[in-house]
Amino acid sequence: MSAIFELAAKSVLEQDADLALEQVKKHLDSGENPMLLMEQGFIPGINKVGELFSAGKLFLPELMMAADVMSQASEQLMAALPPGSKSENSDIIITAATVKGDIHDIGKGIGIAMFRANGFTVYDMGRDRANEDIIDDAVKHNSNFIATSALLTTTLGEQKQLEEMLKKAGLKGKIKTMVAGAPVTPRWASRIGADIYAENAHEGVVGIKKAMAAA
Numbered sequence: 001m002s003a004i005f006e007l008a009a010k011s012v013l014e015q016d017a018d019l020a021l022e023q024v025k026k027h028l029d030s031g032e033n034p035m036l037l038m039e040q041g042f043i044p045g046i047n048k049v050g051e052l053f054s055a056g057k058l059f060l061p062e063l064m065m066a067a068d069v070m071s072q073a074s075e076q077l078m079a080a081l082p083p084g085s086k087s088e089n090s091d092i093i094i095t096a097a098t099v100k101g102d103i104h105d106i107g108k109g110i111g112i113a114m115f116r117a118n119g120f121t122v123y124d125m126g127r128d129r130a131n132e133d134i135i136d137d138a139v140k141h142n143s144n145f146i147a148t149s150a151l152l153t154t155t156l157g158e159q160k161q162l163e164e165m166l167k168k169a170g171l172k173g174k175i176k177t178m179v180a181g182a183p184v185t186p187r188w189a190s191r192i193g194a195d196i197y198a199e200n201a202h203e204g205v206v207g208i209k210k211a212m213a214a215a
């Protein structure tokens with residue numbers, strides 16, 4: 001692992017925003033792809049924080065500070081992604097949200113940044129959003145896709161309920177669904193009838209393009 005990736009991971013583990021932003025600057029100055037530092041440095045760092053938290057070796061205030069460092073780094077890195085071409089792909093419309101009861105939004109932010117970098121039009125509804133509101137937004141904007149993120153085992157069920165609500169409203173198939181988030185698996189996606197599973201932001205982009213090509 002290169003030194004800059006190691007320092008990025010360390011900055012999250014040690015909740016050191018200055019160290020994190022220093023790595024962001026160095027990485028961007030070197031002209032490397034912003035996603036690389038995210039995937040090889042910051043994400044492994046926050047995953048380690050999650051492990052320590054679940055093992056009881058790190059507590060909620062530290063988890064919150066680590067998340068804050070991660071958010072600051074993520075915001076700067078994602079802002080540096082080259083903007084997508086306006087004409088290409090802008091008719092691909094996506095409504096995105098973190099499901100109700102869930103305030104985890106770092107992964108969603110990365111997914112959305114990658115969508116926008118590919119020229120897709122994204123309506124970001126934020127976090128802790130009810131399925132009714134997500135569907136209303138998608139209908140209002142004529143969205144082709146609804147992408148939801150869920151990070152808690154207790155909020156995963158919202159993604160299942162969304163499928164049921166779309167079916168009831170006669171919208172299933174017209175608006176395709178993408179499910180993502182650390183506890184989400186391909187098995188879960190297929191069990192609830194979601195159209196696309198995105199393990200990470202890159203896969204999300206690939207999944208949207210494939211679904212558009214097949215339509």
Ligand code: B12
Pocket residue numbers: 043046047048049050051053054060063064067071096101102103104105106107108109110111112147148149150151152153154180181182198199200201203204205
């Ligand atoms: C950071 C964090 C927090 C932060 C969130 C800050 C924020 N603004 O998001 C804070 C401190 C607020 C928090 C709170 C809590 N958390 Co928390 N948190 C985490 C942690 C450490 C990292 C999550 C993260 O951001 N990962 C980095 C991102 C990049 O990864 P990601 O979200 O998975 O996203 C990637 C993919 O999944 C995918 N993706 C995700 N979404 C989307 C969307 C789209 C459109 C696309 C294309 C792709 C995509 O692409 C991303 C990039 O590759 C995880 C541990 C973990 N390893 O997941 C625990 C974790 C999720 N939290 C946990 C818990 C228990 C909590 C709390 C209940 C703690 C408490 N006692 O209060 C609260 C819940 C609050 C709530 N109601 O939501 C548990 C959940 C356990 C479970 N089985 O449900 C975990 C797993 C920690 C643990 N091991 O115990 N947390």
